[in-house]
Amino acid sequence: MDPIRIAVVGMGKIARDQHLPAIAGNGAFSLAATVSPHDPGMAGIPHHRGLEALLEEGPAVDAVALCTPPQVRYDLAAMALKRGIHVFLEKPPGATLAEVAALSARADKVGATLFAGWHSRFAAGVAPARAWLAERTVERVSVVWREDVRVWHPGQAWIWEPGGLGVFDPGINALSIITHILPRPFFLKSATLVLPENRAAPIAADLEFRDTAGAPISMDLDWRQTGPQSWDIIVETDAGTLKLSNGGAVLSIPSGTEHSEDHEYPGLYGRFATLIRGGRSDVDTDPLRLVADAFLRGRREITEPFHD
Incomplete structure (x- = not known):
């Protein structure tokens, strides 16, 4: 089975410390690209300043991990889902409950996986x-x-x-x-x-x-x-x-x-791969509702x- 081609969007501390190592350690994924307007990216990996540029210019991706601040995440997720691309949302999954519900409905409509990743x-x-x-x-x-x-x-x-x-x-x-x-x-x-x-x-x-x-x-x-x-x-x-x-x-x-040793982000990416292969989503908003x-x-x- 071919690996899931994934792009990491937002190359801040959490992406470099947790997401990139977890992706590298999971054979179900291959890192296809990175996206950030400020970070230069990684040697040997295609890099774009914005997600729209990646989607228009390539390389092709099957999934994106959105590691941006939550206030800007909705538009990025909607852009990816419009193209049938699977989306991993860092926590919290959005800036509001309503926008996460809208993304969940959109993912269901297009048949893409949406995953709200509660790492803890x-x-x-x-x-x-x-x-x-x-x-x-x-x-x-x-x-x-x-x-x-x-x-x-x-x-x-x-x-x-x-x-x-x-x-x-x-x-x-x-x-x-x-x-x-x-x-x-x-x-x-x-x-x-x-x-x-x-x-x-x-x-x-x-x-x-x-x-x-x-x-x-x-x-x-x-x-x-x-x-x-x-x-x-x-x-x-x-x-x-x-x-x-x-x-x-x-x-x-x-x-x-x-x-036990830390395995939070490897566990998240294991779950994301399982959801994608099974054609399912996992969007629990209970923690955000309490906030x-x-x-x-x-x-x-x-x-x-x-x-x-």
Whole structure:
């Protein structure tokens, strides 16, 4: 079977650190081209400054991975889907729920695969955590997701603009995990969003959710953490406590602790290949819906200006 010819659109840090190595390590794909108006591309790989130029001038591609900021992703995805090209959407899948729904309908109409790639769901501890929780009663959940924005997103102005999500850019990773592992749906009860006075998106947030059986779920998000970073999910159940740490890579349950190597993006590309070969899409918007609810219902607090 011929490999899937894929182009990476948007050659920023996430593309170079994660997407390109994952593509190189998956025999189902061959990197056909890169696209970026600012990055020079890779030696020996055709490069274009825009997706339209690639589609008009070649080389031919079967799929694109959109690693651009979410605010500009809809038009790129629609352009590719119009030509029947499969589309991988980096997280979050779009700037709004409505545009992702429109893309999903378009993909169905043309018979192309659309994949919303929640990379944290492919962290090593997530699948076994989901299986363990399926047989337990969840009593309480606590999420602490604190990191240093200057380390992970230096100089990325788009992330502070409307649609860039601010601290929900990493926070949505935690939401992608808990919407996947918790056995019951949950919804937002209250939220406080802390915005620097010079930014349009929050630098911190406190959220309170409740699942459909009444179990409370708290989430503490902060982009001002220095020193050790915190990416922890603690689930108290009738059979003891489960903890996912290091973003889901380490799972601790009453019977012991499991440590595994990172395979998030290889897992994503394995899933993308399976979807393409099977003629299916996977566009879960639950994590983005919860973020939208936080902006809809959250109380705003203004804090001191933030500067990189």
